[in-house]
Amino acid sequence: MGAMNIWAWLIGIVFTLAMLYPYVRIIRRTGHSGWWFLTMLVPVVNLIMIWVFAFAKWPAVDRVKQ
Structure with missing residues (x-):
């Protein structure tokens, strides 16, 4: 049961990192x-x-409009 728990954590970490990357981009x-x-x-x-x-001002978009 312990080895399965390690794999579950590893998969969870990889999934989280895969979701964070596009969010940061x-x-x-x-x-x-x-x-x-x-x-x-x-x-x-x-x-x-x-x-x-x-609803905040987006600096990159505001620079393009000017």
Whole structure:
């Protein structure tokens, strides 16, 4: 049973990293710091930050418009 538990953790870590990479890429393309991905890891904060991020000014987009 112990070996199965190690594999479950390993698969969970790989899956989490696979989900974080595109999240960081999207955030960085908008001109924000890639460290915003940390909000995805906090259960209620992630839902709030999606809304904050959606309506915030995006430096990369604002630079193109000027």
